[in-house]
Amino acid sequence: MSFVKKCPECGSSNILFNSEKGEVICKACGLVVEEKMIDFGQEWREFDHDQAAKRRRTGAPLSYTKFDKGLGTDVGQKGDIYKLGSKGKNKFFRLRKWQYRISTAIERNLKLALAELKRVASYLKLPKSVEEESARIYTMAVQRGLVRGRSMESVVAGALYAACRRHEVPRTLDELSEASGIDKKEIGRTYRFVTRELGIRILPSNPVDYIPRFASALKISAETQSKAVEILELAQGSELTSGRGPTGIAAASLYVAALTNNEKRTQREVADIAGVTEVTIRNRYKELIKKLNLKEVLKKVKKEEVK
DNA sequence: AAGACGAAAGTGGTTGA
DNA sequence: TCAACAACTTTCGTCTT
Numbered sequence: 001m002s003f004v005k006k007c008p009e010c011g012s013s014n015i016l017f018n019s020e021k022g023e024v025i026c027k028a029c030g031l032v033v034e035e036k037m038i039d040f041g042q043e044w045r046e047f048d049h050d051q052a053a054k055r056r057r058t059g060a061p062l063s064y065t066k067f068d069k070g071l072g073t074d075v076g077q078k079g080d081i082y083k084l085g086s087k088g089k090n091k092f093f094r095l096r097k098w099q100y101r102i103s104t105a106i107e108r109n110l111k112l113a114l115a116e117l118k119r120v121a122s123y124l125k126l127p128k129s130v131e132e133e134s135a136r137i138y139t140m141a142v143q144r145g146l147v148r149g150r151s152m153e154s155v156v157a158g159a160l161y162a163a164c165r166r167h168e169v170p171r172t173l174d175e176l177s178e179a180s181g182i183d184k185k186e187i188g189r190t191y192r193f194v195t196r197e198l199g200i201r202i203l204p205s206n207p208v209d210y211i212p213r214f215a216s217a218l219k220i221s222a223e224t225q226s227k228a229v230e231i232l233e234l235a236q237g238s239e240l241t242s243g244r245g246p247t248g249i250a251a252a253s254l255y256v257a258a259l260t261n262n263e264k265r266t267q268r269e270v271a272d273i274a275g276v277t278e279v280t281i282r283n284r285y286k287e288l289i290k291k292l293n294l295k296e297v298l299k300k301v302k303k304e305e306v307k
Numbered sequence: 308a309a310g311a312c313g314a315a316a317g318t319g320g321t322t323g324a
Numbered sequence: 325t326c327a328a329c330a331a332c333t334t335t336c337g338t339c340t341t
């Protein structure tokens with residue numbers, strides 16, 4: 001269950017896993033690396049198929065998108081209250097109160113945060129796997145106290161962004177910003193902070209991943225789209241992509257592809273969708289036709305022949 | 308008149324001393 | 325901690341279709 005090999009605090013690899021308490025502790029500095037873990041081991045034995053069927057049991061899948069990983073039970077909020085007498089009602093409310101008190105600060109935080117996370121994720125139509133991943137990241141961040149001093153929402157957005165990147169379904173910071181209502185810079189900052197602190201390795205995002213989304217937003221045909229990918233790969237071959245913003249490159253190759261396939265879109269349109277400025281597209285575009293001159297030159301020649 | 312192009316100045320983040 | 329730096333943006337004026 002535990003992926004932790006080294007203590008994030010002191011770097012010591014002297015990590016102790018206490019399965020009874022469900023905790024991972026660093027022996028060198030005493031930091032509790034992870035807690036409230038779940039013991040996945042079987043506590044029964046099975047000798048044949050019948051016994052296995054009887055003794056095995058399972059419930060809803062564990063999910064990080066539930067604040068208690070789907071294991072908790074709430075005292076209900078509505079429903080059968082009317083069946084209870086006044087005594088029963090009092091008891092009922094007392095129980096609710098207790099549950100509320102028992103919840104630690106972390107759990108309450110998680111509950112709120114994961115609600116927010118779900119909202120943003122569904123707004124962006126992110127796949128379930130990304131939602132899970134970001135919930136996991138957020139949970140780890142809370143356990144390490146990384147949220148302190150930062151707004152909950154911004155950490156949620158940062159976790160989502162990181163999860164998107166890891167699953168290669170990149171969303172731009174602008175989109176995240178629009179969905180969560182957090183400033184773009186703030187998201188970027190917390191994203192970097194959280195990934196650094198948690199030691200999450202993110203590969204630089206690949207411009208190709210952006211193409212399909214931009215293309216469909218611009219209603220560009222499939223042929224042009226694959227043309228764009230082609231161009232993009234050529235560009236990557238000639239070192240045009242390193243150090244540049246991936247969205248700019250994706251946008252520019254899409255623009256060029258649309259141009260050569262007579263599906264012209266204005267720079268403005270492409271720029272808006274990709275979340276970059278026309279200028280950036282122009283710069284990338286210039287580099288593209290310079291390095292891969294053949295295509296564009298040919299196109300121009302053809303046009304002049306028509307004239 | 309809209310879109311494409313380019314120059315210049317400004318912004319936020321990274322890097323190296 | 326600070327200055328240099330690269331990438332990108334904003335703004336604005338000019339050129340092309």
